[in-house]
Amino acid sequence: MASQRCVVFSHEEKVALVCEVAARRDVIEGELSSHLNHQMKDRAWASVAEQVSLVSGHTREADKLRKKFTTMKSDLKKKLARRKREENMTGGGPPLPPLEKDEEILSQFLPDDAISGVSNGCETATFAPGADDVVAISALTTLASGVDLNLPRLPSTPGN
Numbered sequence: 509m510a511s512q513r514c515v516v517f518s519h520e521e522k523v524a525l526v527c528e529v530a531a532r533r534d535v536i537e538g539e540l541s542s543h544l545n546h547q548m549k550d551r552a553w554a555s556v557a558e559q560v561s562l563v564s565g566h567t568r569e570a571d572k573l574r575k576k577f578t579t580m581k582s583d584l585k586k587k588l589a590r591r592k593r594e595e596n597m598t599g600g601g602p603p604l605p606p607l608e609k610d611e612e613i614l615s616q617f618l619p620d621d622a623i624s625g626v627s628n629g630c631e632t633a634t635f636a637p638g639a640d641d642v643v644a645i646s647a648l649t650t651l652a653s654g655v656d657l658n659l660p661r662l663p664s665t666p667g668n
Contacts, residue, residue, distance in 0.1 A: 515566050517576060522610040524563040528556040529577055530613060537617070584614050 517525075529536055535552040538544045553570035561568045591604050607615065 514572060515564075518564065519608065519610070521560055521564045521568070522580065522608075523613070524560045525556065525573060525577060526580070526610045526613045528559045530616070532556065533617070580610070580614060581617060584611050585618060587611070588615065588618070 532552040532555065535544065535548055536556075538549075540546070550570070553574055557568050557570040557573050560573060587607075594604060
């Protein structure tokens with residue numbers, strides 16, 4: 509038998525989902541420890557599912573709500589990053605539409621660097637030497653050890 513698609517989430521359901529998760533944020537988004545285990549997280553999500561189902565009139569499963577919440581966060585990150593790029597562009601343009609109520613609440617879950625990136629950070633590159641790099645490193649190591657490679661010398665300038 510083919511599975512049926514879920515009923516599309518209404519705005520009220522999205523707001524209820526975000527509010528219910530916010531009320532249980534410490535459990536739902538907390539790190540597992542001796543004080544917080546998977547069963548506690550599962551119970552919190554079951555409670556969220558119960559409350560969202562009351563709002564919607566449809567039975568919503570906890571695992572589907574987890575997925576929806578993750579998708580909502582991901583979509584909001586993209587939307588906020590796009591808004592930030594557009595705000596920093598020159599030329600003005602029309603004002604950006606305000607965030608929906610569920611998006612406003614959900615934005616409190618996101619750290620600032622999730623949208624704007626790490627401030628005052630530096631990008632680092634990894635070095636995986638290839639064959640040419642190994643030869644160059646070997647030559648530099650030899651030079652550093654004081655061995656003459658019989659390379660042509662640059663002419664000296666007066667005063668050196």
